[in-house]
Amino acid sequence: MHSQNLINVITDALPSLNKSETKVARVILSDPDAATQSSIATLAKKAQVSEPSVNRFCKRFNAAGFPDFKLKLAKSLASGIRFVNRNVDPDDDVTSYTPKIIDSTINTLAMVRDKISHARVNLVVDKLIQAKRIYFFGLGASGSVARDAENKFFRFNLPVSSHDDVLMQRMLASTGGTGDVFFVISHTGRTKEVVEVAEIARGNGSTVIGLTAADSPLADMCTVTLDVDVPENTDEYMPMASRIVHLVILDVLATGVTLRRGPDFLPHLEKIKNSLKPTRYRAES
Amino acid sequence: MHSQNLINVITDALPSLNKSETKVARVILSDPDAATQSSIATLAKKAQVSEPSVNRFCKRFNAAGFPDFKLKLAKSLASGIRFVNRNVDPDDDVTSYTPKIIDSTINTLAMVRDKISHARVNLVVDKLIQAKRIYFFGLGASGSVARDAENKFFRFNLPVSSHDDVLMQRMLASTGGTGDVFFVISHTGRTKEVVEVAEIARGNGSTVIGLTAADSPLADMCTVTLDVDVPENTDEYMPMASRIVHLVILDVLATGVTLRRGPDFLPHLEKIKNSLKPTRYRAES
DNA sequence: ATAATTTGCGTAAGTTTACTACAATATTAG
DNA sequence: CTAATATTGTAGTAAACTTACGCAAATTAT
Numbered sequence: 274m275h276s277q278n279l280i281n282v283i284t285d286a287l288p289s290l291n292k293s294e295t296k297v298a299r300v301i302l303s304d305p306d307a308a309t310q311s312s313i314a315t316l317a318k319k320a321q322v323s324e325p326s327v328n329r330f331c332k333r334f335n336a337a338g339f340p341d342f343k344l345k346l347a348k349s350l351a352s353g354i355r356f357v358n359r360n361v362d363p364d365d366d367v368t369s370y371t372p373k374i375i376d377s378t379i380n381t382l383a384m385v386r387d388k389i390s391h392a393r394v395n396l397v398v399d400k401l402i403q404a405k406r407i408y409f410f411g412l413g414a415s416g417s418v419a420r421d422a423e424n425k426f427f428r429f430n431l432p433v434s435s436h437d438d439v440l441m442q443r444m445l446a447s448t449g450g451t452g453d454v455f456f457v458i459s460h461t462g463r464t465k466e467v468v469e470v471a472e473i474a475r476g477n478g479s480t481v482i483g484l485t486a487a488d489s490p491l492a493d494m495c496t497v498t499l500d501v502d503v504p505e506n507t508d509e510y511m512p513m514a515s516r517i518v519h520l521v522i523l524d525v526l527a528t529g530v531t532l533r534r535g536p537d538f539l540p541h542l543e544k545i546k547n548s549l550k551p552t553r554y555r556a557e558s
Numbered sequence: 559m560h561s562q563n564l565i566n567v568i569t570d571a572l573p574s575l576n577k578s579e580t581k582v583a584r585v586i587l588s589d590p591d592a593a594t595q596s597s598i599a600t601l602a603k604k605a606q607v608s609e610p611s612v613n614r615f616c617k618r619f620n621a622a623g624f625p626d627f628k629l630k631l632a633k634s635l636a637s638g639i640r641f642v643n644r645n646v647d648p649d650d651d652v653t654s655y656t657p658k659i660i661d662s663t664i665n666t667l668a669m670v671r672d673k674i675s676h677a678r679v680n681l682v683v684d685k686l687i688q689a690k691r692i693y694f695f696g697l698g699a700s701g702s703v704a705r706d707a708e709n710k711f712f713r714f715n716l717p718v719s720s721h722d723d724v725l726m727q728r729m730l731a732s733t734g735g736t737g738d739v740f741f742v743i744s745h746t747g748r749t750k751e752v753v754e755v756a757e758i759a760r761g762n763g764s765t766v767i768g769l770t771a772a773d774s775p776l777a778d779m780c781t782v783t784l785d786v787d788v789p790e791n792t793d794e795y796m797p798m799a800s801r802i803v804h805l806v807i808l809d810v811l812a813t814g815v816t817l818r819r820g821p822d823f824l825p826h827l828e829k830i831k832n833s834l835k836p837t838r839y840r841a842e843s
Numbered sequence: 844a845t846a847a848t849t850t851g852c853g854t855a856a857g858t859t860t861a862c863t864a865c866a867a868t869a870t871t872a873g
Numbered sequence: 874c875t876a877a878t879a880t881t882g883t884a885g886t887a888a889a890c891t892t893a894c895g896c897a898a899a900t901t902a903t
Contacts, residue, residue: 291850292851292852293852294851309629310626312889312890313890313891322852323853323854325852325853325854325891326851326852328892329851329852338890338891339889339890340625340860340889340890344594344628344629347629347633347636348632348633348635348636349636350636351633351634351636361813361817367676367677367683367814370814371674371810374809374810375668375671375810376671378667378809379671382663382664386657386664389656395652414709414710416709417706418702420702421703424698424701424702463838464837465838466837517805521659521660524798525655525656525659525660528659529655532650532655552749553748576880577880577881579880597860597861598861598862599859599860599861607881608881608882608883609862610861610863610881610882611880611881612861623861624861625860625861
């Protein structure tokens, strides 16, 4: 539960405030940053009111007192500046669109972090551990996510593959059975082909895991769904944040599997890492 | 210019602190949120040190005093980074490793946001705009990044392709020339095959853009390098953060290209988006 | 219109909190 | 082992914050 930005709250409450409270609000809003650094006395003087008035003002906005209020204000400022204007404007230049895009990705990740169901993650790790075979399916942008997943999970010494060909997916889904895990990745969860494939796999007793939007047709079809609600506002014309979120969730799952495998498994990962050494130029140092 | 996160600063400084300062740091890092709400006395007691020690601790980190320190700490917390101990412990369970991994990704992105050279980004956008053809090259995990880039850039109505086959890359590199852009993605920048391919392309007068580690052999080979220094501590056994960073940077570049193309270009993107509609189940609402 | 009641605001006193100067202790180097 | 330096704590002081109380203004009822 994210608390609403304090500055907005104060602005909204402005009409319902009485005289001295309005004075205090004006001063704070005119320079919130300065407010966080001044003492109650300085602020009272600036607003031409008494110190207790400032204190009462703070309490009105659900703060324990003045210091607590300053703290909350500071937090609002820190998060506010970054998150307010997420959208890229047509006349932005590099220096503004670059941080905007990165910040919006960060923001989305922070949201997922707070909302993701740990129980579900755990359950999916269970299923992946128990799998005899894992297929990662995805189309379009999710195709490369699937491929990345393959690259990650083959390290667990399991038969893993990724597919972005619908016909291939259909065929594999229809020949699968108990012990097979179909890991279906889709941003919208509404692509017909993908939903159908999930249905076929499910019908044959395979486990179907969905990394997709909640309450989507695909989600309904899956044994377990890791649902991700990514606000669409950033993905104006191409999937951006959702892709990243999917990849990070796959990182989480891979970590989960590694931890379950226990320390005996680490040498195996080490071996894979070392296998690449001869392909590289040595680091000078 | 974004200021570095206080929590990270403290974590980094940890080894260089003396006894009582370390105690204070431990208490703060173990529960930063609680720290922002406690008085200097409470904190001193928790850390088993005297109040002035806490005060000195604050000053060491460029705060005017304890209250100012709390303010800065609060701001750091607000920016979305919570877990300090970024590394996953072998005995972590879902509820701890999930946020840890996400936070470490967030952290890395925040670092990139602050460090990335806008001039370079701009330059790369220039090159991409001018390109007659774009090839995205990557191996292993970077292979799927390259593919994702293809999926993004084909929308600009340019001949774009991605390749993760070394022989294919070699052949294409040797047949390229002026006007061709080879966009080479590599986490380490030290994979011999990749560096050689870059060399070949460069020799033929093509533009070679590197999305890779600074000061690496690959970086030396490129016309322009977007260098990304991702701390390795998270990528214990598989590339994690670097991949994400590469993708986000490609998002930034795609945005840059879109903006340069101007508003006349938006209908084209819209058309691509709409082309997918018939493949989807309609949203019930 | 005036009395009663509520609401708003400030004064002053009390309490907590934070800072400074200095002293004691520990640590290191010679 | 002693001197120098760095580190930590004690005590006092200043400041910042809160509370209690009371007056004044505004509102409402008579």
